[in-house]
Amino acid sequence: MSDPLHPPEPAVPPDGGLGPSSWQRCRVDLAYDGTDFSGWAMQPGLRTVCGVLVDALSTVLRAPVAVTVAGRTDAGVHATGQVAHADLPADLDTAWLVRRLARLLPPDVRVRAVTAVPEAFDARFGALRRHYRYRVATAPHGADPLRARDTVSWPHPVDVDAVNAASVLLLGEHDFAAFCKRREGATTVRALQELRWTPDADGVVTAAVAADAFCHSMVRSLVGALLDVGRGRRAVDWPATLLLRGERASEVPVAPAHGLTLVAVDYPPDADLEARAERTRRVRVPGPS
Template identity: 90%
Template sequence: MQPGLRTVCGVLVDALSTVLREPVALTVAGRTDAGVHATGQVAHADLSPTLDTAWLVRRLARLLPPDVRVRAVSPVPPAFDARFSALRRHYRYRVATAVHGADPLRARDTLSWPFPLDVDAVNAASAGLLGEHDFAAFCKRRDGATTVRALQELRWTVDDDGVATAGVSADAFCHSMVRSLVGALLDVGRGRRPVGWPAALLTRTERASEVPVAPAHGLSLVGVDYPADADLAARAERTRRVRVPGEAGP
């Protein structure tokens, strides 16, 4: 939530508090930049164990604005933490490579790319970024937070309509990391940078000013993975210790 600004979290908190007639605090799996979409966001709140979850979904469907939906509500163990218990997040970035640009019905979540895109070169460059690295060159640094991340998937595919989609998965992402990775790889795909350039930036300890940040609207958070119930507490504790040293909370 951000004072004075409309956010998805703020809209959900207001709706839940109205429906349940009590203040509700929400913890989400991860922040997204303004303009980034989420079709698989996860959040948790402490609610009554007797709550009718199907009823809550129906009530929220009537109350929420058209651009925010709650697909399901489920009980979880007390140890569950939507942010810190997460094993990995999955993002997709859509790029329309056709001369005519993005389909009008998908223009809100697809970047129209007016340049050639060598997907083979992009995938070769992407392979060099996989694994655990310090992604400082691709992140907007936050005080007290590490920029070391384990990038588990970064691969591009192209469908029959000429839409190239980057599938990106990691244990976590730092601020603007995915959009910066995509921006760097698009520069490789159009021939402005060599294949080895993105991986070479991993030696940097500060953000690389020459890395372009891809527009927000092409990016969507599509899923979050969690461990088995018995491992939730241990995962949350490990994540807090490693990812946010000195931070008081989510």
């Protein structure tokens, strides 16, 4: 079933014009500094992670390549554990491809590994959960210069006990519409599996967030609401009360993009890949099943 809201990028035959027996599905593990990108998704006239990656792959392979990603990060958001899949020539030396891409890609994008996987592997629909980290520097001097691009300087103290107490109330499956920018026809029901704040010795507070999936701006909105709790502007139970709204809550601040990093994506065993992808499509894709 196709997804009208999230078509492949770019839409080309999955074998790039090769024969049905001459391509192999591959998992692509990559990392990027999102500072100078307009997000993941390809956009005309803008520098995007997908655009840069597809250009490099197409140049190396001398054929168009379609890439499907686990999570489409917004402008300014980083990744150390992003996952995508692409259908590549079956006789391709994947270790050679990684080395070739290291020379061709700009320094703010790295392909860490290309691995042959079963045809049923789907980076987006097959994922069990996505893991993010959000870094907030609470020290008076702000973020360390070497981490300033992935850490937000926050000019207020953060009550870690309060934000953790508020976070526990958000765990589980809920309609997170109050924390999302709604997309027509898409569900905002998500299963939030982890939301935990940890203070570091260097004055940085890190939020670990994991869910089966996230809707648009959900992580940054959760962080923004919880930071308001952490600085004493809102009560501990306030973020949880917003789950009853059923629509975007305008009073929820959206935390800056550059503090957010996608760090890992989990997948089931190979034998369960097809079933997982089909189950996710039924939930996530609007229209008849």
